[in-house]
Amino acid sequence: MAGHSKWANTKHRKGRQDAKKAKIFTKLARAITVASREGGQDPEYNTALANAIDKAKAENMPNDNIDRAIKKGAGGDNSENFETIxxxxxxxNGTAFIVSCLTDNKNRTAADVRHYFSKFGGNLGSSGCVSYLFDRLGIIALELDESADEDEVMMEALENGADDVRIENGIAEIITAPENFSQVSNAYKNTDYKILGADISMIPQNEVSVTDEESIKLILKLIDHLEDNDDVQEIYHNCNLPEDAEL
Known part of the structure; x- marks a missing residue:
């Protein structure tokens, strides 16, 4: 985990994400619908649904949209048979990418993803070719005010069941095992802490620093095109890009 900050390293993407809010809502609704269909509509007993709802709320998705997505999944409408790939x-620069998709046409999605990698200086690999470079972990990011006692924040997180805590630039990243993620994240709901994000993610064991301007532009274009694809839900990579990197 040394040197890695999930939230700090995604700052350069926020502007483009904000400009694509409607598309983000569509993806979030799809994830909620699938989770509701597969595990039931009560988030208390459906961890996948609870996590999908938390992501939607973090993006300020309206409650009406969330409710409609849950009901759509609970209604058992199988006209759209999505699968996770x-x-x-x-x-x-030898950087590694993992792209998680929800699709109703895996041939279309595979062709699109392969095209993006090929077009922007990369190549699609076989299953397992880079996943060994990542750890699947839960992360809860908290915004700390100036009066926060960092030692106290760390002790509190460990008492709540966290495995590790990283504090940098006023942000506490609380690391958990996936099976403890719900327990730890629930401990921070309805508290004075501002939760910047909470997710089970693929975290790189080591990052690749990219400073070459052309490589940076290609990586950002690859990320941008992947994000723009309706089937792509999550993109994980081990690129360490400058904070001011732009297309």
Missing amino acids: TYEGYGP
Whole structure:
């Protein structure tokens, strides 16, 4: 985990994400619908649904949209049979990417993802080619005010069941095992802490620093095109890009 900050390293994407809010809502609704269909509509007994709802709320998705997505899944409408597919590949400079998708047409999605990697200086690999470079972990990011006692924050997190805590630039990243994620994240709901994000993610064991301007542009274009695809739900990579990196 040394040197890695999930939230700090995604700052350069926020502007483009904000500009694509409607598309983000569509993806979030799809995830909620599938989770509701597969595990039931009560988030208390459906961890996948609870996590999907938390992500939607973090993006300020309206409650009406969330409720409609849950009801759509609970209604058992099988006209859209989505399945989860994960692709692994290499980006410029030997960087590693994992792309998680929800799709109703895996041939279309595979062709699209392969095209993006090929077009922007990378190549799609076989299953397992880069996943060994990542750890599946839960992360809860908290915004700390100036009066926060960092030692106290760390002790509190460990008492709540966290495995590790990383504090940098006023953000506490609380690391958990996936099976403890719900317990730890629930401990911070209805508290004075501002939760910046909470997710089970694929975290790189080591990052690849990319400073070459052309490689940075190719990586950002690859990420941008992947994000723009309706089937792509999550993108994980081990690129350490400058905070001011732009297309």
